[in-house]
Amino acid sequence: MSCTATLRQSGGSIILSIPKAIAKAMAVEAGSVVELIVEERKLSVTPARRSLADRLAASPASPAKWQRDDSLHDGPVGRELL
Incomplete structure (x- = not known):
């Protein structure tokens, strides 16, 4: 997928808006953190x-809650080999 975009000035920065279709294809949204790499003017x-x-810190569940989860102490429910 490719397209063209126009750069804008905002304060001391140059802004590149990512079209919605490209953002969706990249699985990013407003507020997403991205890595920018420039190689040979690309x-x-x-x-x-x-x-x-970082992922665990952002999780709504905490390790203390996991330790209290009763399902962690259940025995086998099928034909599991122990």
């Missing part, structure tokens, strides 16, 4: 990889 935009610590 700009590459990719969603930033989040560390496991």
